[in-house]
Each structure stands twice: as structure tokens, then as C-alpha cells.
Amino acid sequence: MLCRKCGTEINDGVYFCPNCGEKTEVPQNTFSGEYYKNEPASYKEPLNTTLWIILGVISAFFCCLPGGIITTVYAAKASGNTNSGDIETAKENLKTAKGWFIATIIISAIITFFGVLGSIVYSFTY
Numbered sequence: 001m002l003c004r005k006c007g008t009e010i011n012d013g014v015y016f017c018p019n020c021g022e023k024t025e026v027p028q029n030t031f032s033g034e035y036y037k038n039e040p041a042s043y044k045e046p047l048n049t050t051l052w053i054i055l056g057v058i059s060a061f062f063c064c065l066p067g068g069i070i071t072t073v074y075a076a077k078a079s080g081n082t083n084s085g086d087i088e089t090a091k092e093n094l095k096t097a098k099g100w101f102i103a104t105i106i107i108s109a110i111i112t113f114f115g116v117l118g119s120i121v122y123s124f125t126y
């Protein structure tokens with residue numbers, strides 16, 4: 001580099017100009033904010049994968065087995081993705097798990113509704 005005062009060529013690692021004695025630029029720390037950008041987002045935004053695994057198991061046992069199993073499978077996938085730092089895939093899998101859970105609840109609600117309606121109609125008919 002060149003001395004900022006007199007322009008003399010100074011070798012790297014020399015802290016004072018041999019010509020005029022001017023202090024050279026202290027090498028800037030190359031450590032930048034990049035490091036923080038590479039931190040897994042999971043630390044800032046934890047995905048509640050365990051909750052959805054539990055909800056999937058509950059719905060499998062008490063309501064609709066296939067929907068509950070699919071919810072559990074996708075929530076478990078999301079949990080695995082979270083552990084390996086693949087947050088984007090984890091979010092996608094968790095979204096799928098939530099979708100199946102909601103669909104399962106709606107379908108079971110419809111089945112229950114028509115079941116109750118059917119039994120009411122039955123009791124009035126006979």
C-alpha cells in the first residue's frame with residue numbers, strides 16, 4: 001500500500017511509514033455482518049413442530065386415522081428439517097401438516113354433523 005501522507009510504497013504489515021513516520025492504516029477487521037446472516041433462522045423463529053406431531057397423533061387416535069397420520073408424518077419431516085437447519089423445507093412441510101390437520105377437522109365435523117342430523121331425522125321418522 002501507499003503512505004497516505006507522502007505516497008511512499010509501504011510493505012503490508014508495516015505500521016509506520018519508513019519515509020515520514022506516518023502511521024499506516026490499521027488493517028480493518030474483515031469480520032463483517034455476513035456471519036450473522038448465515039445463522040439458522042430457527043434460533044430467531046422456532047417452528048413448533050412438536051405441537052403438530054402431537055395434534056396429528058391425537059387426530060389419528062380420536063378422529064380420522066389417515067388425516068392424522070399424514071399430519072404426523074409431515075410434522076415429523078418438518079422437525080427433521082428444523083434439526084438439520086433446512087428451515088424453508090421445514091416451513092413447507094409444516095404448512096402441509098397444518099393443511100391436513102385442518103382438512104381432517106373439517107371433514108370430521110361434516111361427518112359428525114350429518115351423523116347427528118341423520119339420527120335426528122331417524123328419530124323423527126320412526
Ligand SMILES: [Zn+2]
Binds near residue numbers: 004019
Ligand atoms: Zn510517508
